[in-house]
Amino acid sequence: MTEEIVIKVSDVHKTYDETKVPVKALRGVTLDIKKGEFTAIVGPSGSGKTTLLNIIGGLDRPTTGSVVVNGMDISTLSDNQLIDFRKTNIGFVFQSYNLIPVLTARENVEFVMLLQKVDKAKRDARTKEMLQAVGLGDRMHNKPTELSGGQQQRVAVARALAPKPSFILADEPTANLDSSSTANLLDIMAQLNQEEGMTFVFSTHDQRVIDRARRVVTIEDGKVLKDEWR
Amino acid sequence: MKQLLKLASRNIWRNRRRTIITAASILFAVFFSIAISSIQEGTWDHMVNSVVHYHFGYAQIHKAGYWDDKTIDNAFDPAASYDAAQGMDAIYQLVPRIESFALASYKTYTKGALVIGVDPDREKSLTKADERMTAGSYLQSDDEGVLVAEGLAEYLKVGVGDTLVLISQGYHGINSAGKFPIRGLVKFGAPDLNKQLVYIGIEKAKWFYGTDNLLTALVVDVKEPDDLRHVVRELREKLGEEHEVLDYKEMMPDLIQAREVDTAGSQIILMVLYLIIGFGIFGTILMMLKEREYEFGILKAIGMRTSQLNIMLWLETIFLGMIGCVAGIIVSMPLVYYFYRNPIELSGQMAEAYERFGVQPLLPASMDFSIFIGQAVVIFLMITVLSLYPMYKISKLKPVEAMRG
Ligand SMILES: Nc1ncnc2c1ncn2[C@@H]1O[C@H](COP(=O)(O)OP(=O)(O)OP(=O)(O)O)[C@@H](O)[C@H]1O
Numbered sequence: 001m002t003e004e005i006v007i008k009v010s011d012v013h014k015t016y017d018e019t020k021v022p023v024k025a026l027r028g029v030t031l032d033i034k035k036g037e038f039t040a041i042v043g044p045s046g047s048g049k050t051t052l053l054n055i056i057g058g059l060d061r062p063t064t065g066s067v068v069v070n071g072m073d074i075s076t077l078s079d080n081q082l083i084d085f086r087k088t089n090i091g092f093v094f095q096s097y098n099l100i101p102v103l104t105a106r107e108n109v110e111f112v113m114l115l116q117k118v119d120k121a122k123r124d125a126r127t128k129e130m131l132q133a134v135g136l137g138d139r140m141h142n143k144p145t146e147l148s149g150g151q152q153q154r155v156a157v158a159r160a161l162a163p164k165p166s167f168i169l170a171d172e173p174t175a176n177l178d179s180s181s182t183a184n185l186l187d188i189m190a191q192l193n194q195e196e197g198m199t200f201v202f203s204t205h206d207q208r209v210i211d212r213a214r215r216v217v218t219i220e221d222g223k224v225l226k227d228e229w230r
Numbered sequence: 231m232k233q234l235l236k237l238a239s240r241n242i243w244r245n246r247r248r249t250i251i252t253a254a255s256i257l258f259a260v261f262f263s264i265a266i267s268s269i270q271e272g273t274w275d276h277m278v279n280s281v282v283h284y285h286f287g288y289a290q291i292h293k294a295g296y297w298d299d300k301t302i303d304n305a306f307d308p309a310a311s312y313d314a315a316q317g318m319d320a321i322y323q324l325v326p327r328i329e330s331f332a333l334a335s336y337k338t339y340t341k342g343a344l345v346i347g348v349d350p351d352r353e354k355s356l357t358k359a360d361e362r363m364t365a366g367s368y369l370q371s372d373d374e375g376v377l378v379a380e381g382l383a384e385y386l387k388v389g390v391g392d393t394l395v396l397i398s399q400g401y402h403g404i405n406s407a408g409k410f411p412i413r414g415l416v417k418f419g420a421p422d423l424n425k426q427l428v429y430i431g432i433e434k435a436k437w438f439y440g441t442d443n444l445l446t447a448l449v450v451d452v453k454e455p456d457d458l459r460h461v462v463r464e465l466r467e468k469l470g471e472e473h474e475v476l477d478y479k480e481m482m483p484d485l486i487q488a489r490e491v492d493t494a495g496s497q498i499i500l501m502v503l504y505l506i507i508g509f510g511i512f513g514t515i516l517m518m519l520k521e522r523e524y525e526f527g528i529l530k531a532i533g534m535r536t537s538q539l540n541i542m543l544w545l546e547t548i549f550l551g552m553i554g555c556v557a558g559i560i561v562s563m564p565l566v567y568y569f570y571r572n573p574i575e576l577s578g579q580m581a582e583a584y585e586r587f588g589v590q591p592l593l594p595a596s597m598d599f600s601i602f603i604g605q606a607v608v609i610f611l612m613i614t615v616l617s618l619y620p621m622y623k624i625s626k627l628k629p630v631e632a633m634r635g
């Protein structure tokens with residue numbers, strides 16, 4: 001297997017000093033993520049998981065250190081360039097309320113592709129394909145409020161994957177789901193990881209989710225404590 | 231863009247009640263200001279119209295300088311003016327007049343009078359003087375007689391059939407005197423006219439004042455008041471320095487000024503009203519921003535540009551404004567139309583005051599479309615200004631912070 005590095009995190013530090021006492025959320029994280037990984041970032045609450053994912057995803061900037069995605073150092077990008085970078089390179093799945101409430105499941109999945117100006121035929125085909133892949137082919141025309149939490153997260157996964165980004169970042173995607181929805185979402189993610197060769201990086205507290213990962217990176221106090229493959 | 235329109239139009243219906251309340255407040259403002267403006271505009275239009283049709287006409291042509299020095303010696307030859315008016319479709323007719331002062335006497339009574347030579351037929355179609363007769367009959371085409379204003383007749387104790395003696399100084403100082411049978415009495419609402427006016431046939435006036443073919447004024451009767459401006463401009467160009475062409479605004483600056491003062495007053499009231507409504511809309515925008523912060527964070531995170539978000543928000547506020555505005559126009563239309571058709575009638579002192587100036591005591595509404603359009607423009611501008619704030623907020627918004635909640 002040729003090991004193509006998609007994300008290269010080098011000695012990233014992040015200090016929040018909005019409050020009087022500066023908080024060192026990350027203290028020197030170095031990490032390579034290769035194409036096709038299915039990796040969990042785990043650690044206790046406050047260990048810096050969200051901070052790390054946000055920095056990898058270009059939502060936040062490191063205080064020092066660099067993040068290189070597909071060979072490009074994203075710290076050199078302007079705010080607007082970062083938005084475009086996210087649009088073309090990253091699929092996001094957040095903890096909850098991912099979806100645009102006024103759009104149907106189909107329209108939500110289509111949304112990023114619309115922003116990317118993918119033509120209609122391609123867009124429609126891909127939207128359908130993704131919704132079927134997450135088992136919601138029959139719920140295409142429902143609004144988010146008409147879907148369960150698990151279904152909403154599945155739509156979010158479909159949306160994240162639809163434009164074929166470089167990788168998917170998911171911050172505790174199962175935190176608000178019951179165990180069967182969690183298992184179901186994980187099945188789908190694992191399957192898409194296999195079939196589409198899509199790189200997944202997700203954070204979690206949940207042991208059942210950790211068990212499904214093929215690589216588990218444990219961070220504590222803003223540092224990588226363990227990095228194990230299974 | 232289509233996507234942004236779709237998002238915006240759906241977003242405004244997310245919080246139905248809030249949208250309806252906001253739109254209703256705009257509706258109220260629009261309705262109120264349309265009602266105020268159209269009654270006010272309508273009333274002033276009616277006032278100006280009455281005054282214009284009463285005596286002055288929309289515009290007059292004189293010898294240059296006549297308006298400031300109204301003497302018979304400033305009479306002019308109308309030939310050039312008739313030529314100029316030839317082929318100007320917007321002009322309905324030119325109405326000739328010879329105006330000067332004379333002493334009117336009957337038996338032992340004598341009084342100063344404004345003796346105006348008129349072409350009976352044209353004058354009738356301009357001022358409807360024939361409809362204001364209170365006794366006797368209107369002048370015939372080449373009448374040798376005169377019409378006397380009611381007030382003057384009362385003072386001189388004359389009636390129809392009596393003979394009035396007029397003495398004056400005519401063109402370039404010639405003496406003029408004549409006896410004229412009284413054909414009828416006319417009532418004028420305006421007291422100065424009622425106390426001193428005498429109508430005389432134009433041919434007789436030329437003889438009396440010794441002006442030959444000269445006139446003191448030609449009233450320009452236009453088909454459409456809207457054409458007045460360019461008619462006046464064209465006449466000025468054609469007639470040159472020797473003539474003056476004055477429109478009613480120049481002839482009645484007091485009236486026009488009164489209108490401006492009055493309009494400015496209500497404009498201030500309306501501005502305050504809009505300010506209040508503006509704050510209401512601003513409140514809605516603030517609430518909406520707060521509520522949807524998380525969502526905006528998501529949208530920015532997944533790749534929606536700040537400019538796209540801004541357009542979406544601007545469209546939302548515009549939609550909101552337009553819903554209120556259109557509803558306001560729709561609601562006020564029938565009401566305005568009703569008062570346009572059935573003007574409010576004044577009574578008592580107000581009515582007397584109006585009649586004194588020869589204006590029917592009515593407050594009609596104006597159906598002028600520009601009033602309605604004006605509202606839409608005001609709302610549009612206000613909302614565009616108000617939406618600058620959310621735009622600023624959105625440009626500052628960081629997805630991470632927005633989504634931390
Ligand atoms: N915007 C911020 N301002 C100040 N401190 C912050 C900010 N974001 C995170 N922190 C702090 O940084 C540290 C790491 O936070 P982070 O959210 O990355 O942890 P986490 O591992 O995701 O925790 P959890 O499992 O609870 O989601 C915490 O101490 C947190 O309080």
Ligand SMILES: [Mg+2]
Nearest residue numbers: 049050051171
């Ligand atoms: Mg977290």
